[in-house]
Amino acid sequence: NAGVTQTPKFQVLKTGQSMTLQCAQDMNHNSMYWYRQDPGMGLRLIYYSASEGTTDKGEVPNGYNVSRLNKREFSLRLESAAPSQTSVYFCASSDDRAPSLYFGAGTRLSVL
């Protein structure tokens, strides 16, 4: 039982490059989330998915797209990376039985 698994752990991109951050959970949770964490800004919600097949915008969705591929997997895509997207990205999951968030280990992304 691995919990929430994120890949990659680290990534360096050049401005304009694209990439997809992968997230998978094995706890059979309905809801999945993507947050970004910047110094002094806390954890800001990018997108979330309440169930397979649905996605909703969070606080800071611009510049990102998401896909809820199935109940286990929720990916985050940067189509054209910008330096402002340099951050630590956390994926998380939850459901009504366990309403708190279970976080992945994070992806540290630098955009040069």
Added chain:
Amino acid sequence: GENVEQHPSTLSVQEGDSAVIKCTYSDSASNYFPWYKQELGKRPQLIIDIRSNVGEKKDQRIAVTLNKTAKHFSLHITETQPEDSAVYFCAARAMNRDDKIIFGKGTRLHILP
């Protein structure tokens, strides 16, 4: 949408003293309030949570209080220890409406020897 304010942003207390971190929220539909601890370079982890049908919850040295009328909740850590040094985040969620979980900006707690 929901807005969660957290104070203070930095807190230093002597080892053995108590620490209190306060949060306010704006959405009256919020009914679930978790607190997370994040150590340097690690993921946030739940330390305690409270639902809107109770006013206080305690777990050993940690307690959380909730005032629904005033829309604020607080984390209390007693008999602080060096391992309590970390960043603490409060959050709010309206479980009956959607699955958004919105966080405060965090409090960096330093325990002084």
